[in-house]
Amino acid sequence: MPVLFEKTTLNGLELKNRFVRSATWEGMAEEDGTCTARLIRLMESLAEGQVGLIISSHAYVTREGQATPWQLGIYKDALIAPLRRMTDAVHERGGKIVAQLAHAGCFANRHLTGTAPLAISLVDEKGRKHYREAGPEDLRHLCSDFGAAARRAQDAGFDGVQIHAAHGYLLSQALSPAFNQRTDFYGGSLPNRARLLLEVLSAVRRTVGREYPVLVKINSADHIDNGLSFAEAVQVARMLQEAGIDAIEVSGGTLVSGALGPVRAKISSEDEEAYFRYAAGHLKKELHVPVLLVGGIRSIGLAEKLLAEGVADYFSMARPFIREPQLIKRWQAGDRRKATCVSDNACNKAARSGEGVYCVVERGSTHSPEQTDPAGGLTT
Numbered sequence: 001m002p003v004l005f006e007k008t009t010l011n012g013l014e015l016k017n018r019f020v021r022s023a024t025w026e027g028m029a030e031e032d033g034t035c036t037a038r039l040i041r042l043m044e045s046l047a048e049g050q051v052g053l054i055i056s057s058h059a060y061v062t063r064e065g066q067a068t069p070w071q072l073g074i075y076k077d078a079l080i081a082p083l084r085r086m087t088d089a090v091h092e093r094g095g096k097i098v099a100q101l102a103h104a105g106c107f108a109n110r111h112l113t114g115t116a117p118l119a120i121s122l123v124d125e126k127g128r129k130h131y132r133e134a135g136p137e138d139l140r141h142l143c144s145d146f147g148a149a150a151r152r153a154q155d156a157g158f159d160g161v162q163i164h165a166a167h168g169y170l171l172s173q174a175l176s177p178a179f180n181q182r183t184d185f186y187g188g189s190l191p192n193r194a195r196l197l198l199e200v201l202s203a204v205r206r207t208v209g210r211e212y213p214v215l216v217k218i219n220s221a222d223h224i225d226n227g228l229s230f231a232e233a234v235q236v237a238r239m240l241q242e243a244g245i246d247a248i249e250v251s252g253g254t255l256v257s258g259a260l261g262p263v264r265a266k267i268s269s270e271d272e273e274a275y276f277r278y279a280a281g282h283l284k285k286e287l288h289v290p291v292l293l294v295g296g297i298r299s300i301g302l303a304e305k306l307l308a309e310g311v312a313d314y315f316s317m318a319r320p321f322i323r324e325p326q327l328i329k330r331w332q333a334g335d336r337r338k339a340t341c342v343s344d345n346a347c348n349k350a351a352r353s354g355e356g357v358y359c360v361v362e363r364g365s366t367h368s369p370e371q372t373d374p375a376g377g378l379t380t
Contacts, residue, residue, distance in 0.1 A: 033073020
């Protein structure tokens with residue numbers, strides 16, 4: 001029977017346990033996306049805390065894809081050397097780290113990028129005032145942008161990359177009929193809507209080679225009207241598996257999904273934890289590639305149960321590590337108390353204020369808890 005604290009491999013990458021730090025936004029990069037000493041110290045603390053695999057900040061692959069201020073970038077070669085300092089620090093502490101590659105699409109911040117956000121399609125008159133619909137040349141450039149970003153990640157010493165195709169970001173928008181109303185080869189049928197993601201995967205794989213781990217994060221469902229359904233998500237996962245993906249992280253919801261978004265507040269019982277567990281479990285039955293489950297995991301006992309039941313192979317968290325970067329080390333030492341994260345999402349308010357993400361409860365701050373706003377970063 002598989003256990004949480006055992007060595008496993010993802011396309012040759014050896015991991016010390018089955019716990020993953022899921023990508024988030026820390027608000028700790030320079031204005032141009034350069035990795036900073038603060039970000040490096042954060043990744044060092046996760047490696048020292050024995051997290052099996054660290055997935056970095058969602059790093060924008062092109063300037064027009066930036067979602068939030070002080071977001072990590074990977075869109076130009078000048079960013080490689082600072083990123084190399086990050087990966088070196090993680091490796092020196094026995095950790096493994098993967099870079100998440102992202103483009104926010106219509107959720108990009110025009111005040112940061114200086115240009116209208118790129119949309120898969122223009123869904124209404126209001127959108128026509130604010131978005132720029134992607135033309136064929138834009139889509140070709142996107143594939144090369146993701147491929148170039150993957151090359152930079154490899155050059156910077158990352159142990160792999162993860163393609164962000166969840167939460168209503170650009171590649172998620174392409175999959176979703178709610179966002180994608182194109183009438184060309186990239187719209188309409190599910191194979192057409194999946195075309196851009198598969199082309200991005202192909203561009204990344206051509207760049208980094210078959211022996212380099214490439215993961216993807218997808219929605220199990222969008223939880224919006226006319227959004228991607230679970231049945232469609234299963235088909236997309238099969239396409240990705242056939243195209244050579246190494247592992248799939250299962251999430252759900254978008255920045256406009258309300259209470260059913262990727263980040264849910266006030267998780268107070270095991271029944272409320274792992275809120276994408278049922279989707280992950282059904283998906284795992286359909287696949288042979290490893291499945292990573294994210295979304296409100298707080299208890300080691302629940303992770304053990306879900307592993308034993310074959311629901312997922314790995315368990316991803318973000319908010320718990322903001323308060324307790326040493327959580328996995330604590331659990332491995334025998335202290336099985338649940339994570340102390342109270343899931344109030346006030347950590348995102350701290351990041352948006354320019355302070356960088358931190359647990360305001362742990363610091364005894366007077367910040368009032370609030371839900372993540374649609375323009376803010378995401379943690380789980």
